[in-house]
Amino acid sequence: MPKIAADLGIDVKTAALLSTAFTFPYAFTQPALGTIGDFFGKTRLMNVSLAIVVTTTVIGAFASNFSLLITLRIIAGVCAGGIFPVGVAIVGDLVPVHARQVAIGRLLAVGLTGNLIGAVISGVIGDLLGWRGVFFSIGGFGLVVAIIASFAFRGLNVGKPKPFNLAAAAAGFQSVFADPRAKVCFSAVFFEGIVIHGMFPYVALLLLMSGQTHSSYAGLIVAGFGLGGILFSLSLPFLVVRLTERKLMLSGAAGAAIAFILIALNPVWYIQAIVFVLFGLGFYMLHNNIQVHVTDLSQTARGAALSLHSSAFFSGQAVGPVYYGFAFSHLGIRVPPLIGAGVIVAIGLICARFLRHPGRAEGVAEGP
Numbered sequence: 001m002p003k004i005a006a007d008l009g010i011d012v013k014t015a016a017l018l019s020t021a022f023t024f025p026y027a028f029t030q031p032a033l034g035t036i037g038d039f040f041g042k043t044r045l046m047n048v049s050l051a052i053v054v055t056t057t058v059i060g061a062f063a064s065n066f067s068l069l070i071t072l073r074i075i076a077g078v079c080a081g082g083i084f085p086v087g088v089a090i091v092g093d094l095v096p097v098h099a100r101q102v103a104i105g106r107l108l109a110v111g112l113t114g115n116l117i118g119a120v121i122s123g124v125i126g127d128l129l130g131w132r133g134v135f136f137s138i139g140g141f142g143l144v145v146a147i148i149a150s151f152a153f154r155g156l157n158v159g160k161p162k163p164f165n166l167a168a169a170a171a172g173f174q175s176v177f178a179d180p181r182a183k184v185c186f187s188a189v190f191f192e193g194i195v196i197h198g199m200f201p202y203v204a205l206l207l208l209m210s211g212q213t214h215s216s217y218a219g220l221i222v223a224g225f226g227l228g229g230i231l232f233s234l235s236l237p238f239l240v241v242r243l244t245e246r247k248l249m250l251s252g253a254a255g256a257a258i259a260f261i262l263i264a265l266n267p268v269w270y271i272q273a274i275v276f277v278l279f280g281l282g283f284y285m286l287h288n289n290i291q292v293h294v295t296d297l298s299q300t301a302r303g304a305a306l307s308l309h310s311s312a313f314f315s316g317q318a319v320g321p322v323y324y325g326f327a328f329s330h331l332g333i334r335v336p337p338l339i340g341a342g343v344i345v346a347i348g349l350i351c352a353r354f355l356r357h358p359g360r361a362e363g364v365a366e367g368p
Contacts (some may be wrong), residue, residue: 003126016321017321023318024077027310027318031307043090045089057139060139092234106233109234112230112233115223115226141150180354181355185351185355193316194323196256196320198321201338204219221269222278224276228282248288253347255279259282273367
């Protein structure tokens with residue numbers, strides 16, 4: 001963000017709005033994308049979405065002004081919701097609920113590995129080639145992935161496309177909200193997005209305030225969050241047979257809250273990176289369990305359920321940078337993370353209290 005701001009002649013807080021420009025459209029188009037996936041085919045939607053995101057990213061590498069760059073990020077945000085959330089919905093279609101938590105954990109591990117590698121490499125590329133090199137590299141790699149995906153999804157049996165029916169689409173959304181867990185799940189991930197992911201665009205700025213100017217340091221810190229998620233995914237088969245879902249959610253909230261408190265102390269970058277490992281581990285211990293409940297909200301409109309989940313989550317991510325920009329300016333660098341600790345504890349307590357699988361005995365952990 002500081003490099004984009006310097007190159008395009010804007011301040012860092014304005015540059016941080018690139019995150020909001022991506023996540024707001026991502027959030028708002030999710031219900032439509034979920035419906036498109038349910039009716040016209042999830043794999044087809046994923047391929048088209050990936051192609052558009054790759055194209056806008058490559059073009060972004062050549063943007064000469066902030067207006068063009070932010071427009072491209074808006075277009076990418078509109079289409080990006082047709083990739084990972086649709087992947088989770090596909091897992092829901094292919095895997096029975098008793099094995100779904102581990103399956104989603106594996107998908108999460110793959111995605112987080114990409115996040116981790118991307119955060120590290122983009123920081124290094126940013127230092128060596130500037131922010132344009134980051135966009136061009138990610139876009140080029142994404143092009144390779146898009147070509148592979150177009151062949152890999154051929155013949156995947158996730159249900160045949162069906163003619164669009166407005167009444168059926170509306171009934172699908174109604175079936176999602178008929179489950180009382182929906183309100184808890186969607187509210188929880190909205191506030192997760194605000195207090196956790198909303199802070200990421202300011203990692204480099206916080207380091208800059210402490211005298212660290214290297215983008216690679218910020219990349220390593222954010223990569224620590226992804227590493228925490230990978231550690232959770234790898235340990236998930238062990239955890240689900242030894243801990244109840246309730247204990248997993250409470251433990252995750254506690255771990256994320258401790259990380260928030262340590263972040264408020266603003267330690268040196270390598271300590272921050274370790275703290276972000278705990279941050280990621282705690283977050284995904286809580287978030288993964290919420291995701292599993294979302295896949296179980298409706299058996300006939302799973303794409304719609306996952307799209308609403310992502311819409312709520314990324315609405316929070318879009319609000320987050322605006323919130324933190326105001327909070328850091330008016331409350332200093334210590335108070336906002338402490339507020340985040342309180343919010344994540346409240347989320348953990350509420351989810352542990354109200355999220356229960358229908359027909360499943362209390363205290364029985366989900367097996368692999």
